[in-house]
Amino acid sequence: MPELPRDSVGLVTPQTARFDDPLELACGKTLPAYDLVYETYGTLNAERSNAILICHALSGHHHAAGYHALDERKPGWWDAHIGPGKSIDTNRFFVVSLNNLGGCHGSTGPISENPDTGRLWGPDFPMVTVSDWVHSQARLADRLGIERFAAVIGGSLGGMQVLQWTLSYPERIANAVVIAATPKLSAQNIAFNEVARQAIRSDPEFHDGWYIEHDTAPRRGLKLARMVGHITYLSEDAMGSKFGRDLRSEDLNFGYGVEFQVESYLRYQGDTFSNSFDANTYLLMTKALDYFDPSAAHGGVLAKALAPSQCPFLVVSFTSDWRFPPSRSRELVDALVRAGKPVSYVNIDSPHGHDAFLMPEPRYQAVFAAFMSRVARELGLEEHG
Amino acid sequence: MRADLKLIHRWVPDGAHILDLACGDGTLLASLARHKGVTGYGLEIDPEGITACIAKGVNVIEQNLDEGLANFEDDTYDLVVMTQALQALRRPDRMLDEMLRVADEGIITFPNFAYWRHRVHLGIRGYMPVSKSLPHAWYDTPNIHLSTFNDFEHLCREKGLIITDRAVGIRDHEGHWTSRLWPNLFGEIAIFRVSRRRD
Numbered sequence: 046m047p048e049l050p051r052d053s054v055g056l057v058t059p060q061t062a063r064f065d066d067p068l069e070l071a072c073g074k075t076l077p078a079y080d081l082v083y084e085t086y087g088t089l090n091a092e093r094s095n096a097i098l099i100c101h102a103l104s105g106h107h108h109a110a111g112y113h114a115l116d117e118r119k120p121g122w123w124d125a126h127i128g129p130g131k132s133i134d135t136n137r138f139f140v141v142s143l144n145n146l147g148g149c150h151g152s153t154g155p156i157s158e159n160p161d162t163g164r165l166w167g168p169d170f171p172m173v174t175v176s177d178w179v180h181s182q183a184r185l186a187d188r189l190g191i192e193r194f195a196a197v198i199g200g201s202l203g204g205m206q207v208l209q210w211t212l213s214y215p216e217r218i219a220n221a222v223v224i225a226a227t228p229k230l231s232a233q234n235i236a237f238n239e240v241a242r243q244a245i246r247s248d249p250e251f252h253d254g255w256y257i258e259h260d261t262a263p264r265r266g267l268k269l270a271r272m273v274g275h276i277t278y279l280s281e282d283a284m285g286s287k288f289g290r291d292l293r294s295e296d297l298n299f300g301y302g303v304e305f306q307v308e309s310y311l312r313y314q315g316d317t318f319s320n321s322f323d324a325n326t327y328l329l330m331t332k333a334l335d336y337f338d339p340s341a342a343h344g345g346v347l348a349k350a351l352a353p354s355q356c357p358f359l360v361v362s363f364t365s366d367w368r369f370p371p372s373r374s375r376e377l378v379d380a381l382v383r384a385g386k387p388v389s390y391v392n393i394d395s396p397h398g399h400d401a402f403l404m405p406e407p408r409y410q411a412v413f414a415a416f417m418s419r420v421a422r423e424l425g426l427e428e429h430g
Numbered sequence: 431m432r433a434d435l436k437l438i439h440r441w442v443p444d445g446a447h448i449l450d451l452a453c454g455d456g457t458l459l460a461s462l463a464r465h466k467g468v469t470g471y472g473l474e475i476d477p478e479g480i481t482a483c484i485a486k487g488v489n490v491i492e493q494n495l496d497e498g499l500a501n502f503e504d505d506t507y508d509l510v511v512m513t514q515a516l517q518a519l520r521r522p523d524r525m526l527d528e529m530l531r532v533a534d535e536g537i538i539t540f541p542n543f544a545y546w547r548h549r550v551h552l553g554i555r556g557y558m559p560v561s562k563s564l565p566h567a568w569y570d571t572p573n574i575h576l577s578t579f580n581d582f583e584h585l586c587r588e589k590g591l592i593i594t595d596r597a598v599g600i601r602d603h604e605g606h607w608t609s610r611l612w613p614n615l616f617g618e619i620a621i622f623r624v625s626r627r628r629d
Contacts, residue, residue, distance in 0.1 A: 415485040
């Protein structure tokens, strides 16, 4: 039997919460009922004061830490930061990580059945926004008996959910950690998303989103979408040092097959993703990214939009991130300062681009751990376990 | 706490909203928050200092002072403090303008280059001064704009600033702050409290 690392939360089993209260969505539609699949790590204390909510990014899901099986090849997507003795220390905190609505990993989404029609939701699944997710997450917190999270934490699109938490439920969040995020997408960000959507929607196998009923999937489109996305997750330097201009064979072939290592890598990433992710979910999630802009209702003045927020923020960016570069985090930090809100900001030197938020890096870990220790100390959390 | 920080601690009014430029490990802000209900932000670029601030619960923003304070609005703070950083800035004069743009009052401390020990180093022995307040060698020092107590006073007068307090002290000795007896000669650390003339 393979052994799990000692600083792992170990074997974890996803759970499902069923909600029968209709959820009104920002788009005007209502979800009559829905499931949220989630995992938890650590133990909720008697005061229920040590809960942490993890919000996932574009293609993420509930499996943030630990292993589903002893022979699972890789642990959860944020295992570098969640576990006993890690930044989000499961000896102190009770961690909740869910798959968002519209997802394709167990929570209600396009691949779930639409109770009104008996068909799969498919492209009929309503567009969900960051606010909708936050409302559904608050209901999950209710279900788990969590009145107030010690911290809500997320990277990238997850960071946007954290920001929305401070605005929608300021009394239910004690600390906010926003990593490699932005208060709104730039035109360039939206442009990349649109290329991804067009790649999917123009795939002949897309069938206006009813591909499952046609017993097929727009795999080529989704693969292209992921390849483009993946380029924006890495830095030029990271790609350069990983692949350079290395060839798979010694000589040039003067053809269009895979020749450079970077081509092989991107195709592999695209193929893996297109076989495991739902295209309608990808479309939905990119729209949620595009729509997010809390300043829009306040004349574009973010500092005004931040008025309801009450809790301390930790904002983290990475020097080589060009998807949501440090300047976008600074935009949030400057607005928080203007609004007189408590915030700390660090810009971590990392060559790994946007993906740096997923990885371990000594300074990133030191800052993250220092913030979380302060959170634990102020809440009087004892270490157990 | 460092002697200059202790003096500043006494000068900062209760409940003030302040900026601490080059706040180090956040000692001053943490103590002011605890004892005087002071709010505000520290600016720092040293990674270890920043982590220490975060561990203390001090609001710290990673920001290079040479890039100015453009992200802070006019007249939004009661006070801006900058300890032991003036001499390392590319344009100390512009930072002084910036400090008094965002607040009415500023407190600045810096090593006095005219301190008698420094003069002995340079004037008699012929070497660039090295001391507790100037610990670096000439080739690796971050201090690119060293000045004296007199120099700084001159700059403030040129800018039409009001000097409400000034003192010099010895780095590790509290309670010896004075401005009476030849401060330019006997002070190792200079400390100025300045404000702008109200229009």
